[in-house]
Amino acid sequence: MIKPLGERVVIEVAESDVKTASGIVLPDTAKEKPQKGTVVAVGAGKLLDNGERAAMEVKVGEGVIFSKYSGSEVKVEGKDYLIVRESDILAVI
Numbered sequence: 001m002i003k004p005l006g007e008r009v010v011i012e013v014a015e016s017d018v019k020t021a022s023g024i025v026l027p028d029t030a031k032e033k034p035q036k037g038t039v040v041a042v043g044a045g046k047l048l049d050n051g052e053r054a055a056m057e058v059k060v061g062e063g064v065i066f067s068k069y070s071g072s073e074v075k076v077e078g079k080d081y082l083i084v085r086e087s088d089i090l091a092v093i
Contacts, residue, residue, distance in 0.1 A: 003041060009056075011083075012079065046086070
């Protein structure tokens with residue numbers, strides 16, 4: 001499993017729909033990049049100037065919405081993950 005460092009969060013990205021509401025199947029090139037996912041791992045938190053760590057606001061298992069073009073995509077053991085900074089997470093679902 002991936003262990004993120006600092007204020008980073010590992011997200012398992014939710015799959016986007018392959019069909020429209022009217023039943024048209026979309027090719028990969030026409031799909032929008034998904035912005036939802038589930039947190040699978042969190043780092044220790046941001047290191048503050050006084051040497052302490054700030055607590056992370058998100059927890060493992062929470063659903064989140066993140067910025068559209070944020071983070072780094074990685075593939076581990078056949079699964080796709082996104083590693084983002086906590087500041088790139090916009091909301092908890």
